[in-house]
Amino acid sequence: MSQPQVERLDQQHEAQIRESFRRQAFMNYLGAEMAEICMGSCEVRVPYRPELSQQHGYFHAGVSGAVADTACGYAAFSALPKDSSDVSLLTVEYKLNLLAPARGEMLIIRAQLIRAGRTLKTCRADVFCVRDGRETHCATSLATIMAVAGRAA
Amino acid sequence: MSQPQVERLDQQHEAQIRESFRRQAFMNYLGAEMAEICMGSCEVRVPYRPELSQQHGYFHAGVSGAVADTACGYAAFSALPKDSSDVSLLTVEYKLNLLAPARGEMLIIRAQLIRAGRTLKTCRADVFCVRDGRETHCATSLATIMAVAGRAA
């Protein structure tokens, strides 16, 4: 199996997506940063803060879910035609399966577009937690995203 | 169809659950409050704050997901035997279907235990958004929660 081709976005499209991500107040509140965005995939990182934890001090599953959902939306967004500034992407549904406690200093969420239908996009996101430099696969998510015309993303 | 019976918890059990909820740092960070907890159900409320919004100013779907997941955990917790202080409840998976934009001044999340197996508990949560005093059904969730012995919840 060959390495999947990573296709860079053109600069303007990438800037537009990063700008859109910054307008997501909740992502800012979580401290989430878009580390990378390519055609059909993106990576978001969330440094640990005690405010993001559940009762054992690990990242709350809801952080993983919220960021995985958002990352899926941007993976879908990245594959829209460049002149899609009036298209909004709404989450239809997402499912998160938790695999291991998210214990560590950073969450890394990697999302990819699996299928781009005209209206509906199916995406997958995997959530890893970095502890002492090692990644553990903590959660996996499957989401449906809908492209709606007529509203800025 | 008759009104479902709401069984009150005894005071100590209720206090224990409310104390556990308060230890969830992420719920505090979201401003989530446990409004009600009964045997097999609970209601959590989240007042609107701009930090919880997505790009259109509505509640971010990730807030709904995170709180629905947590509310499901407490609905399951409420139905454990009273001497379960060493049992921890972990989310196995949850799915959130979004029904309408969560536009308004308050999210209300109502969770109920559907099935209490010995190890696994299945719960449903419905998310409503209150705007000008009217509730809109914004999301519905289905979750699997696992009871694990030997760790304080």
Added chain:
Amino acid sequence: MSQPQVERLDQQHEAQIRESFRRQAFMNYLGAEMAEICMGSCEVRVPYRPELSQQHGYFHAGVSGAVADTACGYAAFSALPKDSSDVSLLTVEYKLNLLAPARGEMLIIRAQLIRAGRTLKTCRADVFCVRDGRETHCATSLATIMAVAGRAA
């Protein structure tokens, strides 16, 4: 809480839906019968046959999933305007949570439309198994259905 209002379909619409169900070869193969169809809900029944079983002789979870998915589609179909003969309903996704072994002589699947968006419909189905005249709640499902114009259902 009052009984939900059950709104009957007009005869022609009901006949059209029952005819569509009969064209689902796989439903025939499973022996599934549409017992009832109203506005926004339907009930499908599947008598037990050894061919539908898993290793312990109970109904295979896949039967519950397949019929729940189909019942959701028809619950959505029933709420379309009457002149929707060119609209096709496709399943986008469904999730099935299993609650108890489906041991008995009949599966009853009750589906209802939760939210009817223009394009997407969200439905829930509950699966019961009848044994010695008593129903056990065996599974619950949450599905997204898409209405697509231009193709007979």
Added chain:
Amino acid sequence: MSQPQVERLDQQHEAQIRESFRRQAFMNYLGAEMAEICMGSCEVRVPYRPELSQQHGYFHAGVSGAVADTACGYAAFSALPKDSSDVSLLTVEYKLNLLAPARGEMLIIRAQLIRAGRTLKTCRADVFCVRDGRETHCATSLATIMAVAGRAA
């Protein structure tokens, strides 16, 4: 990225799993065959038959769901210790996202174990449909499987 290592099962374990699959009456009824079983993964094939179709003559989504669920169970089963003849694997939940119409002469379902906890196993299955020798990715599934002691699989 290197090819994932495929670890063969020992002959007796493989025979035991294939025997278990054959006892699944519903899989026989669908004409499903276990094409391959390795440590943590398996492939099941379902030749087209009109009885498995929905209204447009394609494979019914319920066939994909049922076989994906079963394939996930066997992917989990394959990774149990060899002396696990008294362990039964039960599906807790599965979700199926449909990506494209399943139009063709054969369904191929490839399942893999993502995470093997002691009690719970998380698996993914991808469903492909072969038409004129070409595979189309038709559906993807995420499932939770529970290992229960004391009952033959």
